[in-house]
Amino acid sequence: MKLLLNIKKENDDLGKQVNNLANILSLTTYIKHCLVALIIAFSFNAQAQDLPYSDGKKYTLGGISVSGNTTFSEATIITTSGLRKGKEITIPGEDISKAIKKLWGYKLFSDIEVYISKIEGDIAYLEIRLSDLPQLNELKINGVKKGKKEAIIKETGLNKGTKVTENLITTTKNFLTKKYKKNGFYNSKILINTIDVKDSLETARVNMVLNIDKGEKVKVKDIVFSGNNVLSDKKLRKAMKNTKKINRLRILKRSKFIDSAYQADLNHVIDKYKENGYRDARILSDSLVVNDDNKTVSLHINVNEGELYTFGDITFIGNTVYSNEQLNRYLRIKKGDTYNGVLLQERIADNSKPDAADITNLYQNSGYLFSSINPVEVNADGNVIDMEIRISEGKPAYFNKVSVVGNDKTNDHVIYRMLRTRPGQLYSKENVVRSVRELGQLGFFDAQEISPNFNNPNPNEGTIDMEYSVKETGSSQIELQGGYGGGGFIGTLGLSFNNFSIKDIFKKEAYKPIPMGDGQKLALRLQASRFYQTYSFSFSEPWLGGKKPVQFSTSLSHTKQFLYNPITRNADKSRRFNITGLSVGLAKRLTVPDDYFTLSQAVSFQHYDLQNYNTGLFTFGDGSSNNLSYTIGLSRNNTRIDPIYPTGGSNFSATAKFSVPYSLFNKVDYKALKDERDDLEIIIGDGTKTIDERTEASDRVGEIDQERYKWLEFYKINFKGDWYTEIVKDLVLKPSVEFGFLGAYNNDRGVIPFERFFVGGDGLGNYSLDGREAIALRGYPNQSLSDQDGGTIYNKFSLELRYPITLKASAKIYALGFLEGGASYNSFRDYNPFDIKRSAGLGIRIFMPAFGLLGIDFGHGFDALPGQTAKNGWETHFIIGQQF
Known part of the structure; x- marks a missing residue:
């Protein structure tokens, strides 16, 4: 028997060598073949039988047999090799090498040997002897938590039955090492051991043990710059956004070393120089030194600052739609200004802000989707850079088709009426961005997943297809609210259907579980404690008539309050105060000053019925009062995009409520x-x-x-404003201010005992018992910062810093820190906006579509409660079903 080829393949790289070795068979003599095999240290072996060979002699295959440790059938191996009985082949030649190459290509074998078993004249018989690669039987992972193991298996593909090669082991080590380095574990060690498994089927199997030692996170002890004279180390370190040296006072930016972030920060250093006119600045070298503690590293960065440059002449070329003067107003860079390449790019196209005031958006908001704007340096003599801004305007683009995908529950017309883009309309990037915001504000879709997709752009014809991709999220909520206020435990149960369809209310097939899809809101609410009960029903239609954004709303409520018995500390249900109310309102989106404004109007009526209910607030215990009032409000909301976690814009409202004089x-x-x-x-x-x-x-x-x-006679003014500013990515600062005033037309008649303000606590108990408003001020007990009868004036100021943990549709979670202060007053004689109760604290919010907003706050009151001298200290507030 003559061994033609014996190759033991340990990895894919070796497999490539095997293919090269197979070609060696075409050498002119068997001796040459053996010499080459010996030189490259492969196990080419031949048995002692001396068979006559001549260069490239042709044989007919008389038969092929298969042997070795393999689970594949003989027919499968032969078919896969491409060899077949009766085929004429050349030995030595390419036929054998091609067959072996095919078998190696399937990456299923660890060893392949081809033998000539015998030769009869010009008929040759071959034997293919091979061994399967071992399969993974069991995987044991040490060094990580149980919850992380499944992710590792998914990322590495180490599933049961996977063929185990040296390449797989090496790739897995490299992948995990890079993964942990990326997360700051620079000293991580990955060890992989395999153990052969014997079984009755004689199938090659191995058990694998994956040992992961992440080690401690490596932190940056120091960042040292050299070669810098113009910019200080401090300024350059500040330019490195994600690579920071150890500072125990820093909370938001950690000091762990992540190589990818470090490489990006090296570019930020260069950008910092470009912002200051040094366009030729570059990093000459950088090095990482592991310190003796093996837990920290020091970074050494050597820079070449280059020379200072200034802007020279700036010329616009190719512009016909806008004049040079108009474009210069957007560019806002003049001859003689310090050269700033980063600023120049931002003024041309600021990719960080979709609604930025740059030249690209100027063109795109006017329909020139296919325009391109390129700044080119045409001269740099004397460190003065002359620029040409070359503009290719292209044809104006028009929307051809506008479609929406992903809405399974919400009807198409509810979405299309919110879009600012229509077929045949001139393209406007501003309208696309606004459409995404409007869809996010609906609350029916995951705001983070709304995506405008541009399809079939045709620069020659000037058309574009627009597709909005949305992902439905739960829009109905169960409101469960609990807390202490008003003398006892307050519980609330409510059902809120925020995408209701009243036209399908009598269609049995529409109940899945309720009729949905028309964007209407239906809410049922029950709130109760030992001392009162409130029942309410409300309905709103955001597009009355279906053609214009005019919202119609109506509500009906009934409340019972029972008098508190100070002796038994229980409610005396024989002495009660009932309120029945009805309101109807309309709200219309305005176009002036802009279409973020909404004008709302409402007429409401409440009937107050007292039965043996005497208090210090008003002295008639048996009788009735009536409250017929008109409310007008002006609001402006341009927050973006997610109503649960806005990252920009503002939301303010001013309302005035009047009774008949x-x-x-x-x-x-x-x-x-x-x-x-x-x-x-x-x-x-x-x-x-x-x-x-x-x-x-x-x-x-x-x-x-x-x-x-x-008949109650009064007027009431309220103002509230929230502003949202994204400081860095996803870190949002939210300042807020609130003010309320309750007045009387006739001072002799006096301020009514209803509609008053109660400040303090978590805002629970915000029931419409007598028109009162519960104003949240964390760090103090509920309603503790107002008199027993409530205040007629209040103001509140707050500052929140928010950071998201996750913004997924299933649960949106963010943490917050807050500073706030406020107070209530009984008259303008007592009013002092700076005499407030202050607090600070931390909290967390969790929004789940089925239950609304949940959260907890830990607030510290820095001032004493009215009538006390010691500061209030810490209070815990549970937030269920409401939002500050």
Whole structure:
């Protein structure tokens, strides 16, 4: 038997060598073949039988047999090799090498040997002897948490049955080493051992043990620059956005070393020089030194600053749509300014801001989608750079088709009415960005997944197809809210259907589980404690009539409050205060000053019914009051894009609520009633008077108050503003300001005992019992910063710093830190916007589509509660179903 080829393949690189070795068979003699095989140290062996060979002699294959440790059938191996009985082949020649190359190509074998078993004249018989690569039987991973193991298996492909090669082992080591270095584990060590497994089937199997020693995160101890004279080390280190030296006072930026971030920061160093006019600056060398503690590294960066350059003449070429003067207003760079390549690029196309005021957006907002703008340096004599800004305007582009994909629940017309892009309309990048914002603000889709896709751009015809890709998210919510306020535990259960379809309410097949898809909102709410119960129903249609963004809303509510018994500390249900309310409103989006403004109007009516309900707030215990009021509000909301986690823009609202000025025409002398009431209060407080006299005076006060409050007369002003600024990526600063004032038309009639402000706590208990508003101010107990009867004026200031943990549709989580202060006042005589109660703290918010916003805050009150001297200290607030 003569061995033609015996190759033991250990990895894919070796496999390439095998293919080269196979070609050696075409050498003129068997001796040459053996000499070459010996030189490259492969196990080409021949048995002692001496068979006559001549150069390239042709044989007919009389048969092929297969042997060795393999689970593949003989027919499969022969078919795969490309050899077949009766085929004429040349030995030595390319036929054998091609067959072996094919078998190696499947990466299933660790050893392939081809023998001539015998020769009869010009008929040759071959034997293919091979061994399968071992399969992975079991994998054991040490050194990482259980939850991380599945991810490692998925990333490396180490699944049961995988063919185990040296290349696989090496690739896995390299991958995991790079992975952990990327995450700051610069000293990570990966060890992989394999153990052969014997089984009855004699199948080649191995168990693998993957030992991962991440080590400690390597941190940057120091960053040392050399060669820098113009810019200090401090400025250059500051330019490195993600590579920072150890500083225990720094919270938001960690000091771990990540090579990819470091390489990017080297470019940021060069950009810093370019911003200051040194366009030729470059990094001559950089090195990383592992310190003796083996836990920190020092970075040494050698720079060449080059020379200072300034801008010379800046010429626009190719512009016909806009004049040089118009383009210069956007460029805002003049001859003689210090050269700043980064600023120049931002003024031409600022990729960090989709709505930036740059020249590219100027063209794209006017339809020139296919325009291109390229700055070119044409002269740099004397360190003065003359620039040509070459503009290719192209044809104006028009939308050909506009489509939406991904909406499984929301009906198409609800989406299309929000889009600012229409077929046949001139292209505008601003309108595309605004459309994405409007879809995100709906709350029906994951705002992070909304994607505008440009399809079939045709510069010659000037057309583009627009496709908006959306991902539905849960828009209905179960509101579960709990907390302490108003003298006891307050619980709320509500159902809010935010994408309701009332037209399908009688269609049985539409209940999946409820009729959905038309963008309407239906809410049912129950709030209760020992002392009150509130039931409410509301409905809103955002596009009344379906053609214009005019929102119609209506609500119906009923409230019962029971008098607190200070002796039993329970509610006395025989003494109650009932309120029934109805409101109808319209809100219209405006076009002036811009279309972010909304004008809202509402008419509401509340009927107050008192049954044996005497308090210090008003003295008639049996009777009724009525509140007919008109509310007008102006709001502007241009926050982007995600309503749960806005990263920019602002949201403000100003509302005014008015009742009818009854005192102008009801011919009641309220001054006389006021004087009489003051006199009666003196009698009630006079201990020399008899009980009957004081009782009679008290009853008369009740009659006067019944007259004063039969129809409530008041006006109420509210203002609230929120601003969102993205400091760095996803880190958002949110300052807020609030103000409220409750006044009276007629001072003799006085300020009503309803509609008042209660400041302090988490804002729970914001029930419409008597029109009151619960103003959250963390770090203090609920409603503790107002008098028992509430205030008529309040102001509040807050500053929040937010950072997202995850913004996925299933759960959006962000952490926050806050500073805030506020107070309530009983009159303008007491009002002092700087005399406020201050607090600070930390919190976290979790938004889940089914339950709304959940969270917890830990607030520290720096000031004392009214009537106390010691600061309030720490308070814990649970937030369920509401948002500050």
